[in-house]
Structures are given as structure tokens and as C-alpha cells.
Amino acid sequence: MFSHNKRLQYTVRVSETNPGLANLMLEQFGGPQGELAAACRYFTQAIGEDDAGRKDLLYDIATEELSHLEVIGTIVAMLNKGAKGRLAEGVEEAGDLYRSITGAGNDSHLTQVLYGGGPPLTNSAGVPWTAAYIDTIGEPTADLRSNIAAEARAKIVYERLINLTDDPGVKEALGFLMTREIAHQKSFEKALYAIEPNFPPGKLPGDPRFTSVYFNMSRGDMDLRGPWNQGEAWDFVADPVEASPVDGGTGRPSVGLADAEANVLERMALRTQSDPASNPVTGAELGRDDKSGKAGQAASVEPQGTVKDK
Ligand code: MN
Numbered sequence: 001m002f003s004h005n006k007r008l009q010y011t012v013r014v015s016e017t018n019p020g021l022a023n024l025m026l027e028q029f030g031g032p033q034g035e036l037a038a039a040c041r042y043f044t045q046a047i048g049e050d051d052a053g054r055k056d057l058l059y060d061i062a063t064e065e066l067s068h069l070e071v072i073g074t075i076v077a078m079l080n081k082g083a084k085g086r087l088a089e090g091v092e093e094a095g096d097l098y099r100s101i102t103g104a105g106n107d108s109h110l111t112q113v114l115y116g117g118g119p120p121l122t123n124s125a126g127v128p129w130t131a132a133y134i135d136t137i138g139e140p141t142a143d144l145r146s147n148i149a150a151e152a153r154a155k156i157v158y159e160r161l162i163n164l165t166d167d168p169g170v171k172e173a174l175g176f177l178m179t180r181e182i183a184h185q186k187s188f189e190k191a192l193y194a195i196e197p198n199f200p201p202g203k204l205p206g207d208p209r210f211t212s213v214y215f216n217m218s219r220g221d222m223d224l225r226g227p228w229n230q231g232e233a234w235d236f237v238a239d240p241v242e243a244s245p246v247d248g249g250t251g252r253p254s255v256g257l258a259d260a261e262a263n264v265l266e267r268m269a270l271r272t273q274s275d276p277a278s279n280p281v282t283g284a285e286l287g288r289d290d291k292s293g294k295a296g297q298a299a300s301v302e303p304q305g306t307v308k309d310k
């Protein structure tokens, strides 16, 4: 069950209203790296999890993310407060009011007019939140890796938002939210390594002929070697074209077909067969006015002129 505590997890102190900044903050409210996406990601993983430790961890972090959603949403609402009142009560001339909600040069007028200054579940460009932001696959060694990456991305978006404001109260609250994503990343990483073995993800082992092979597929001036493709851990294939097909087969695809299937495919192939000897005049060539086209009647004009010059 859920219950709600009226106190925020971190106190929001906004110095002055700023609808443009409010709109940028929406990125962490209803954006792909935002708090709703994080809460839903971990909440659904928690429900499906059978390991008692991970289930507890996922519920704890999911619920904290909802608390973060409340903090970032409150920042948005506070930053919109001034414009909200002015717009709702119509206390200014239309032109002044218009400038006050569009002055920041972003879509803050949309937030004001369509959502009345409250935080909508959109990203900072007005794109509605979608469950497609969540990539849970239901296998902890894969999901924990994805959660670690999601926390890393959330941390980076907070870092960029912090760099966009000099409001000390907003900076401070964003700093808290950013810091918590670091702590979550650490928990998820510990939880991943608490599963042994955790690599490769899942149960089936890889084919040992290919698990430690590095194919040098991009050829040209710069081939930089490092621990990702050299040393004892790797078999480096310098010329993958020469080495392919890597299974020792012909590299040509095959499929077993019933006679009836093969017959209709052959009929289709005959019907759509191309004639390499044909040289049809195209609509583009017919439209040319330089008379130099090699195909069509217009081609006969130029050779006559050439003869006269001699
Ligand atoms: Mn968070």
C-alpha cells in the first residue's frame, strides 16, 4: 500500500518565478530520463521480482523516485507561480502578459496556456510521457545494467539543469536529486555484482568460438588498440573479410522449400526479371533541353552541328 507524507523529501526554495526555467525542468518530470520513468521502471520490476533483497531494494528506490517526482514537479509549479496568477486573473495588458510567458524563448507559453502553470507529464519540448521509456526485460542481470545506465543518464540531465540556473534554492534541490541518482547507481551496481555469475546476462553461455573475438570491421587510417580489443582476453581478427564466413560455411543463405512454394517463387522471379540489355528512355531524359541526351530523337541534333564546324 501507499501513503503520502505532506513534507517533501528535500525542501524546495525558489527565489523568483521563471516560466522558461520551469519548462526546462519538465525534462526530469515527464522526460525519458525523468523521475516518473524511473519510478515506474523500478516499481514494475519490484512487483515481478522474486528475490527478497532485490524486491525490497526496487520498492525502496521506486518510492524514492516518486518523492523526487514530487520535488521536481514542485520546482516547476513554484517557478510558474507568478505567471500563473497574472494569466488567470488577466491583471496586465495582453502584450505585457504575452511577453512575460514567452520571454525565455521556449515553449513556456504552452505550459501556461494549456496546463495552467502546473507540471504536465511531458518533456521540456512538450512531448507526452510514454511507457516506451521503460526497457525492462525481466532478467535481473540485464535489468540492473539498464538501471545503472538510466541512473547515469538522469545524473547527467540534472548536471545540465544545474548549469542552466543561478537560483541558489533550485540549484540546491537539483543537487540533491542528482546526488541521489549517484547513490542509486551504486546500489544497483552492488546488487548486480551480488549475483554470481552475472556475465553474460541470462543462462545460456555464448558460443566459445566467438565470445572473445574482436572483428576489426572499420578499416582505414586509424585503428586504435586498447584493452577493449587487445591482450590475453581477445583474439583480434585484423581482416574480417578474409575470415568470413566465420562458421566455415559458404556464406550463402539457403532454405528448404516445398515444391509448390518453389514453383510460385520461380513464377514471380520470371515475371519480375530485369533485362540487362534494355536501354529505356526515361521521363527525366525526355524533359531535357540541352539536346545532348544519348537516348530519344533529340540526340540527333548535336552531331549535325558538329559536322558543319569542320
Ligand atoms: Mn530520482
Ligand code: MN
Residues within 6 Å of the ligand: 038, 065, 151, 154, 180, 181, 184
Ligand atoms: Mn534514481
